[in-house]
Amino acid sequence: MTVESVPSHEVVGVSDELEPQDMNPLQVFGRDLAEIRKARKITMKALGLAVGYSESYVSKVEAGEVKPSSRFVEGRDRVFGTGGMIGRNFQRMVTGVSPTWFAPFLTLEPQATRIRDYSTAFLTGLVQTPAYAEASFRGAHPHEAPDHIAARVEERMRRREILERPSPPLVWLVVHEAALRMIVGSSTVMADQLEYLVTLVEVPDVTLQVYPFQAAVPASGLPFTLLSMGGDTTYHYAESAGRGHIDDATDGVRHWTAVYERLCAEAEPPARSVRLITKIIEEYRT
Incomplete structure (x- = not known):
């Protein structure tokens, strides 16, 4: 597959001003995808064509504005030759503290x-106060471990x-x-x-x-x-x-x-x- 090289001025979707600790899981995932794409010197437009999605969709995923579809994630693994690594990271994100x-x-x-x-x-x-948040989470997730509830509250x-x-x-x-x-x-x-x-x-x-x-x-x-x-x-x-x-x-x-x-x-x-x-x-x- 022939892909268009990424121009030097192309900006990663997630703001460079954000530190990792200030990002939510979807933003971290999007940032990582953008870094892999740029390391492969592939533009958003070219990647979109390769996986069957628009340049706008690629941009929104890398900015953490939308949850990517499974087909999109599988397509990136295929194009980047990452052997399922992106899919595994996606699954870890899906099972994180907040729903994607x-x-x-x-x-x-x-x-x-x-x-x-x-x-x-x-x-x-x-x-919400911490106690109110904890009670609401315990009501919604009665079988969840206390440390996971605590992470949700935090x-x-x-x-x-x-x-x-x-x-x-x-x-x-x-x-x-x-x-x-x-x-x-x-x-x-x-x-x-x-x-x-x-x-x-x-x-x-x-x-x-x-x-x-x-x-x-x-x-x-x-x-x-x-x-x-x-x-x-x-x-x-x-x-x-x-x-x-x-x-x-x-x-x-x-x-x-x-x-x-x-x-x-x-x-x-x-x-x-x-x-x-x-x-x-x-x-x-x-």
Whole structure:
């Protein structure tokens, strides 16, 4: 096979500014793929032609923005002559701490300048306490080893670091009252979690509204997140059974932005939301 040599100015998908410890598993995998490709002096376009995918798809995989298909991984092993090494690394990544379908979201969230989240049953991981996160993971993975649960919690807590930056993103949370009253772990865990929420809203960059039980039927029965990157780029993220979905299509983002605005309109104002949360904390403490 004849392949096009990679030009010296071609940039690896994952930013050179990121250190390995700051990358999620999908980004590390993509970086490794890019390094192998460049060492073989093959362009993204040529590789895409060789494995039957577009140059854009190759770029997104190497940037850690999409989970590669098994066919794509097998194709790279074949083109690079790596004897199944890429496939084995891919399988190790798939069985890692976070599901691979969640990795693209973990890539985008730290880059966002504005985060709007609607939570229904569980609070978004961005604002969870360690005890709340541990209880939610134990509920979802009852047979998992304690050290693996601890690794999951540690990774989730790293997401909170973006709130501690000198210039954090603007965060707007709409939380259904059901997520505040469903006991995750214990009453103590819930009280501590809600107290953490109250401390968060003392920061000017965080706004919180509670969607109360007595409000109108919500515009969405499912949780979702809008990640704005600055300019005109916004991503809509939602989950289904065992999958995460990211959409940046204009029509889809416009629709979910309108849904979020309706949720905000029906939810309690921030001050009344804090009073409601404080009341629920007192109920948990008694």
